[in-house]
Amino acid sequence: MSDYRQRSSPERLLWAQFDTLQLGSGWDEKDITKPQILIEDVYGDSHPGSTHLIKLSEQAKYGVIEEGGYAAQFHTTDICDGCAQGHNGMNVILASREAICDMVEVHGSVIPWDGIILTSSCDKSVPAHLKAAARLDIPAIFIPGGSMRPGPYMTTSLGKGDISLRQRRGEITEEEIRDYKLTGCPSEGACSFLGTASTMQCMAEALGMALPGSALAPATMRDILSFARNSGRKIMELVRRNITPSRIMTKEAFINAIIVHSAIGGSTNALIHLPAIARELGIILEPGLFDEINHKIPHIGNINPSGSHLTESFWFAGGVPMVQMMLKDYLNLDVLTVTGKTLGENLEDLKKDNFFERNLGYLANYGLKREDVIIPVEKAKEKGSIAILKGNLAPGGAVVKYSACAENMRKHKGPARVYNSEEDAYNAVVSGEINPGDIIVIRYEGPRGSGMPEMLMTTEAIVCDKRLNGTVSLVTDGRFSGGTRGAAIGHVTPEAAAGGPIAFIETGDIIEYDIEKRTLNVVGINGREVAPEEVEKVFSERRKKNGIIPRPPRKGILRRYTESALSAMEGAGY
Secondary structure, rough: OOOOOOOOOHHHHHHHHHHHHHHOOOOOOOOOOOOOEEEEEOOOOOOOOOOOOHHHHHHHHHHHOOOOOOOHHHHHHOOOOOHOOOOOHHHHHHHHHHHHHHHHHHHHHHOOEEEEEEEEEEOOHHHHHHHHHHHHOOOOOEEEOOOOOHHHHOOOOHHHHHHHHHOOOOOOHHHHHHHHHHHOOOOOOOOOOOOOHHHHHHHHHHHEEEOOOOOOOOOOHHHHHHHHHHHHHHHHHHHHHHOOHHHHHHHHHHHHHHHHHHHOOOOOOHHHHHHHHHHOOOOOOOOHHHHHHHHOOEEEEEOOOOOOEEEEHHOOOOOHHHHHOOOOOOOOOOOOOOOEEEEEHHHHHHHHHOOOHHHHHHHOOOOOOOHHOOOOOHHHOOOOOEEEEEOEEEEEEEEEHHHHHHHHOOOEEEEEEEEEEHHHHOOOOOOOOOOOOOOEEEEEOOOOOOOOOOOOHHHHHHHOOOOOOOOOOOEEEEOOOOOOOOOEEEEEEOOHHHHHHHHHHHOEEEEEEOOOOOOEEEEEOEEEEOOOOHHHHHHHHHHHHHHOOOOOOOOHHHHHHHOOOOOOOHOOOO
């Protein structure tokens, strides 16, 4: 790196204190002349996805030093969606994506760093890091924080839905509750189902921002440390060649990522995060693009909650690179990645390195074969996993993950049961207020309404209720957990707080949706089916008479977010 001109050289010459402050932080006189790398993680004791990241950052630092650079470790701790369930903390979860991104931007801007390494595991920190990388546009590489070990009998932390419902109804023993608490999260890493955390790790790799094969490596295995060390080495090459995120995260790379997302049955939250990341680069991802891709890409990921197996097994089966190998005919293989090579070259290198065969023995430990977890393309039973629905209830679109929805509920017509908060809807499910065939509507939970919390407590209560499971749908302007199962339609746009039609539906009106036809409409008023013109007339009258419910007074980040956020279909950023 002797021929590399340090980005901070002008500042060092201008202001002697620059060197003094770094020397006072433990650097020596040789360190301050080397390429300077920022290592930014979300390490902290907040949840299992963050507690181990300091180890990955340390390995990355060793890699940087080996290649002639010097690194500084910064931390912006994230928070956990699971800890925020059922209380107002959930309202700031999506806003935290923006806060983390902003903080990384601050860290990355105050010093003219030569490059940046980012490591995180979970729902909002991964997209926050990718947004920040795009915004800073200096050489960058992302290290996925990996996946948690399975629970007993290959269970996941999603068992909390059944536990919570039975606890509320007094149908469970204290011993059962304690056993779940002791086994539900058996290790560090992201939750072991293909929720938003796991999905976004896969998206980071599919975008070319993480080393090939690194997404969802088990957080307790040596492999993840190796990926981290190699990322530290690789950032120095990116610095030398000035390969920045804008050269990697192109429109073609985003299309590749959407293809992978469609194939594995990823979280609906990716339809918020990918557009938000793309916007930082001046790229607009229209909702129709997601729908178009999901019409033609085989769904080959047999991964919970859209399938049977856990993220650890997905990685053993070959993970994202195996999916890319199977879908080579659909992908742009010429896109640049953080290896400094193209996607096509990366796949060939992995093949030569025996990556695709090396871990199959771990699958055999579970009595599984690759095709059990990643289905061969020719055996795929359906195309895609996500659909964009439109109609008079969602003129701007709505999102449904049909791969996690029973076939009998992919088309449904029923009476609306309307609630202005998730808490009210959840209590209605628990108390037995909801009947089979109902369509629950939860509104004022969009970005402008309450910060766009996820509806996991309610969706889990529905699917864990034998009377309601497979008969009840949910429609909301809020969002869902990546672990959400069932007929759950979210991101309704425009949202209620922005004056969308969902603000004017009433209990007893009739809703009809058809996933195959991509439609979502109000087809009846007060229990009587009527023509679309009549629906429009009644909604117009209700708009004039009732208006929309004003947002309650807020302060701090939640106020800033709910006053400024874009729609869900635009990425819900600000």
